[in-house]
Amino acid sequence: MGRSILIIATLDTKGEEALFLRERIRAQGCEPILLDISMREGERSGEADISAGEVARAGGASFQEISSSTDRASATAVMTRGAVEIAKGLLREGKIHGVVGIGGSTGSLMATDVMRALPFGLPKLMVSSTAALPGMSTRYIGTGDICLFHSVVEISGLGEVLRNVIERAARAICAMVETPPLEVQRVEGRAVAMTMLGPCEKCASRVRRGLEEGGFQVTGFSAAGIGDRAMEEMILQGLFDGVVDLAPGGVIEHLVGGMRDAGPRRLEAAGKVGIPQVISTCGVNHITPPKRAWTEEHRSRRKYDLDRHRTWLRASPEELREAARAFAEKLNKARGPVVVVIPLKGWSSVDQPGNPTYDPEEDMVFVEELRRRLRPNIELRTVEANMEDPEFAQAVLEACRRVFPS
Amino acid sequence: MSSEESGGKSLLIIATLDTKGEHAAYVRDCVRSLGVKPILMDVGILGDPSIPPDITKEEVASAAGYDLKGLIKSRDRAGCVRAIAEGAAIVANRLLEDGRIHGVFGMGGGTGTSIATRVMRSLPFGLPKVMVSTVASRDVREFVGTKDVVMFHSVADLLGLNEFIKLILGQACRAVCGMMQRGTELSKGKPMVAVSAYGANSACALHAQSFLEAKGYEMVAFHANGCGGMAMEEFVEQRLVVGVLDLTLHEIADEMFGGYSKGIGPMRLEAGGVPRVVAPGGLDNAAFTPSCPMPDRLKGRKVCHYDVRFCVRMGPQEMRAFARIVGEKLRKVKAPTHVLIPRRGWSEFDREGREFFDPQADQVFVDELKKVLGDAVPVEEMDVHISDPAFARRAVEILDEMIILVRK
Numbered sequence: 151m152g153r154s155i156l157i158i159a160t161l162d163t164k165g166e167e168a169l170f171l172r173e174r175i176r177a178q179g180c181e182p183i184l185l186d187i188s189m190r191e192g193e194r195s196g197e198a199d200i201s202a203g204e205v206a207r208a209g210g211a212s213f214q215e216i217s218s219s220t221d222r223a224s225a226t227a228v229m230t231r232g233a234v235e236i237a238k239g240l241l242r243e244g245k246i247h248g249v250v251g252i253g254g255s256t257g258s259l260m261a262t263d264v265m266r267a268l269p270f271g272l273p274k275l276m277v278s279s280t281a282a283l284p285g286m287s288t289r290y291i292g293t294g295d296i297c298l299f300h301s302v303v304e305i306s307g308l309g310e311v312l313r314n315v316i317e318r319a320a321r322a323i324c325a326m327v328e329t330p331p332l333e334v335q336r337v338e339g340r341a342v343a344m345t346m347l348g349p350c351e352k353c354a355s356r357v358r359r360g361l362e363e364g365g366f367q368v369t370g371f372s373a374a375g376i377g378d379r380a381m382e383e384m385i386l387q388g389l390f391d392g393v394v395d396l397a398p399g400g401v402i403e404h405l406v407g408g409m410r411d412a413g414p415r416r417l418e419a420a421g422k423v424g425i426p427q428v429i430s431t432c433g434v435n436h437i438t439p440p441k442r443a444w445t446e447e448h449r450s451r452r453k454y455d456l457d458r459h460r461t462w463l464r465a466s467p468e469e470l471r472e473a474a475r476a477f478a479e480k481l482n483k484a485r486g487p488v489v490v491v492i493p494l495k496g497w498s499s500v501d502q503p504g505n506p507t508y509d510p511e512e513d514m515v516f517v518e519e520l521r522r523r524l525r526p527n528i529e530l531r532t533v534e535a536n537m538e539d540p541e542f543a544q545a546v547l548e549a550c551r552r553v554f555p556s
Numbered sequence: 557m558s559s560e561e562s563g564g565k566s567l568l569i570i571a572t573l574d575t576k577g578e579h580a581a582y583v584r585d586c587v588r589s590l591g592v593k594p595i596l597m598d599v600g601i602l603g604d605p606s607i608p609p610d611i612t613k614e615e616v617a618s619a620a621g622y623d624l625k626g627l628i629k630s631r632d633r634a635g636c637v638r639a640i641a642e643g644a645a646i647v648a649n650r651l652l653e654d655g656r657i658h659g660v661f662g663m664g665g666g667t668g669t670s671i672a673t674r675v676m677r678s679l680p681f682g683l684p685k686v687m688v689s690t691v692a693s694r695d696v697r698e699f700v701g702t703k704d705v706v707m708f709h710s711v712a713d714l715l716g717l718n719e720f721i722k723l724i725l726g727q728a729c730r731a732v733c734g735m736m737q738r739g740t741e742l743s744k745g746k747p748m749v750a751v752s753a754y755g756a757n758s759a760c761a762l763h764a765q766s767f768l769e770a771k772g773y774e775m776v777a778f779h780a781n782g783c784g785g786m787a788m789e790e791f792v793e794q795r796l797v798v799g800v801l802d803l804t805l806h807e808i809a810d811e812m813f814g815g816y817s818k819g820i821g822p823m824r825l826e827a828g829g830v831p832r833v834v835a836p837g838g839l840d841n842a843a844f845t846p847s848c849p850m851p852d853r854l855k856g857r858k859v860c861h862y863d864v865r866f867c868v869r870m871g872p873q874e875m876r877a878f879a880r881i882v883g884e885k886l887r888k889v890k891a892p893t894h895v896l897i898p899r900r901g902w903s904e905f906d907r908e909g910r911e912f913f914d915p916q917a918d919q920v921f922v923d924e925l926k927k928v929l930g931d932a933v934p935v936e937e938m939d940v941h942i943s944d945p946a947f948a949r950r951a952v953e954i955l956d957e958m959i960i961l962v963r964k
Contacts, residue, residue: 325733
C-alpha cells in the first residue's frame with residue numbers, strides 16, 4: 151500500500167483536468183505527485199506538487215527564461231530534461247511506483263520523452279487526445295513500454311466524457327502499480343535476449359527450446375528496427391545475462407538507411423555491459439531502403455518480395471564489406487565473450503537455391519572481411535548448412551553452452 | 557483490488573489460441589485472480605487452439621455466416637481473417653447487449669492486433685478496451701481509429717512466456733480490471749452537445765461552451781484533425797449527444813488535397829438523429845506538413861506558416877466543390893439541420909487584415925451551397941467573423957431551439 155504515482159501535465163492549459171486526475175488517483179488510495187511541465191504561468195500553476203519553476207531549474211534554466219523564450223523547441227527541451235532529472239531522482243529514492251501523463255500534442259510528446267527515460271517495467275500510462283493521429287504513436291512510444299490511452303475527445307473542459315476517461319485512467323494506473331515488479335519474477339543469471347525475424351523463425355524456436363531446456367528464460371525481440379533497439383536499451387538496464395543475436399541486420403541497415411535501421415548503437419550494449427553474446431547473420435546480406443528512396447542502381451539489384459509491403463534487395467559486395475567492418479569494430483570493443491556463428495548455405499529462409507538473391511559465394515565477402523578484422527580471441531565459426539537447418543541451430547546452442555553461465 | 561469491487565464482471569479475451577495460447581492462459585488466470593470472470597474467444601486460423609476456448613473459432617466465423625473449415629481449405633488467408641474479424645465483432649456486440657461482458661482484452665502481433673481492434677472499434681465508447689500489441693509503436697491510426705482503445709506496447713515479441721511478457725500482461729490485466737470496477741460507467745449527467753473545433757477556430761468553440769453551459773448543456777469538443785470529426789459522428793450514432801455544433805469543416809479541405817487532417821471517413825457530416833448547426837470553420841484553407849506535402853496544383857497560392865505546418869488559401873473553384881460536397885451530405889442527413897455562415901471570415905487566418913481575408917471567394921461557397929440545398933436546409937448569413945461571440949451565441953440559440961422541438 152501507499153503507492154505513489156507521478157502525474158505529468160501542463161497546468162497552464164490542462165490544469166482542471168490534471169487536478170481531477172490527481173483527485174481520482176487519491177480516491178483510489180494512491181499518493182499522487184503532480185509535476186507541472188508548463189512553459190507559461192496559468193491560473194492553476196500554484197497547485198502543482200512540483201512546480202514548473204522547479205522543473206525549469208532542474209533543467210538548467212529559470213522559469214522566467216522559459217516563459218519569456220520565443221524558442222519553443224529549446225524551452226521544451228529544458229523542461230523535459232528537468233522533468234527527467236526529477237522523475238529519476240524520485241524513482242531512486244523509491245518515491246514513485248508509476249507514471250501517468252495527460253495531454254494533447256505537446257504535452258504527450260514531452261511526457262512520453264520523460265517516460266522513455268525511465269526504466270522498463272515501471273508502469274507508464276499516457277492519456278492523449280492525439281494517440282490515433284498518423285505516426286504519433288511511433289513518436290510517443292518508440293522503444294518504450296508505454297501504454298497509450300486514446301481520450302477520443304479533446305482534453306479541454308471537464309465534461310462527462312472526459313471525466314469518464316480520466317476516471318478510467320486513474321483506475322488503470324492505480325491497478326497497474328500493483329503488478330509484482332520485474333525483480334521478483336526474474337530468475338537470476340538465466341535471462342537471455344534473442345533477436346529474430348520471420349526468415350529465421352525455425353532457427354529461433356529451436357534455439358529457444360534448447361535454451362529453455364537448459365534452464366534459461368528467453369525473451370524474443372523482433373529485429374525490425376524497434377524491438378532490437380529496445381533490446382539494446384534493456385541490456386544496458388542490466389536485465390539480461392546473455393544475448394543470442396540471430397538477426398543483427400539493423401547494423402547494415404543503419405549504414406544504408408534501410409527500414410530496419412536500428413540506430414548507431416546496435417550490437418554494442420552487450421559488449422558494454424560485458425555479458426556473453428552469440429552472433430549470427432540473418433538478414434545481414436539484404437537491405438531495405440524505402441521504395442520511394444530507391445535509386446536506379448537499387449532498381450537494378452536482385453530482389454526478393456517478403457510480402458506485399460516489404461522487398462529485400464541484395465546487399466552489394468561493398469556494403470557487405472562495410473558492414474563487416476562495422477561488426478568488427480563494435481564486437482572488438484566487447485568486454486564479455488563473443489562467438490560469431492555463420493551458416494554457409496544461406497543466412498535465412500530467403501536464401502534458398504532458386505531464389506534470385508541467393509548467393510553464398512558473395513556472402514563470403516562479409517565472412518572473410520569480418521575474419522580479417524575481428525580480434526583473434528573472438529571465435530568465428532562457419533557451418534555447412536542453411537540458417538533454418540537443424541544442424542545450424544545445434545551449432546548456435548553449442549556456442550551458447552560454451553559462453554553462457556552454466 | 558478485491559473481487560468484491562469488480563464482482564460479477566466478465567472480460568472478453570480475444571486471442572489467436574493456435575499461436576498465443578500460453579499468453580492467453582496467463583491472462584485468463586491473472587484476470588481470474590483479480591476477481592473477474594474471463595471469457596476466452598479463439599480467433600486463430602492457422603491451427604488448433606492450444607487451450608480450450610469458451611467461444612470457438614468455428615462459432616465466431618459462423619456468427620458472420622461463414623464456413624471456416626471451407627475457408628481454411630481454400631487457403632484464402634485474407635478471407636479467413638476477414639471472416640473471423642467480422643464474426644468476432646458480431647459475437648462481442650451480442651455479448652455486450654446481453655450484459656455478459658464489461659470489458660475487452662486483446663493480445664497479438666500484426667494479425668492479432670488487426671482482428672482484436674476491429675472488434676474494439678465496433679464496441680461503444682466507455683467500455684474498457686485494452687490491447688497488448690507488438691506493433692503498438694507503429695502507426696496505430698487504423699487500429700485505434702476513433703475509439704478509446706488503450707494500447708500496451710509489448711516491446712518484446714509475444715513468443716514464449718518470459719518474465720518481461722508476464723510483467724506487461726500483468727500490468728495490462730490489472731489496468732483493464734481496474735477500469736471495469738464499479739463507478740467507471742459513463743453516467744448521464746447534463747445533456748451533451750458535440751462541438752467540432754481546431755486551433756485556428758478555437759475561439760468560436762470557447763464562446764459556444766459558455767453559451768451552451770448557460771442553457772444547461774455540457775460541451776464535448778472534438779479536434780477536427782481527420783480522426784476527431786469521425787469520432788464525433790460516432791458519438792452522434794451512439795446517441796451520446798443531444799445535438800451537434802459542427803463549427804469546423806476544415807477536414808473537408810484537407811481531405812480534398814491530402815493535407816494534415818485528411819483521412820476522414822465517408823460518414824463525416826452524415827450521422828443523423830440529432831439536430832445539427834453547421835458552419836464552415838477553417839474551410840478557407842488546407843493545411844500541409846513535410847509528411848503531407850502540398851500538391852503542385854496549389855503552387856502560387858497565398859500561404860500562412862505556423863510551426864511545421866503551413867496553410868494555403870482555397871479559391872473560388874474549391875469553394876464550389878466544397879459546397880457541393882457539404883450540400884450533398886447535408887441533404888441526406890435525417891435530422892433537423894441549419895447552416896450558419898459568418899461573412900467576415902472562417903478562421904484566424906482570414907480575419908480582416910490577415911493574409912487570407914477574401915469574402916468574395918467565401919461567397920462562392922455560400923451561393924453554391926444554397927443552390928444545392930434548395931429548401932432542404934436553411935442557410936443563414938451573419939455579418940461577423942466566426943470568432944465573434946455573437947456568432948457562437950446565435951449557433952447555440954438555433955441548436956437549442958431545434959433540440960427543444962425534437963423533444964416535443
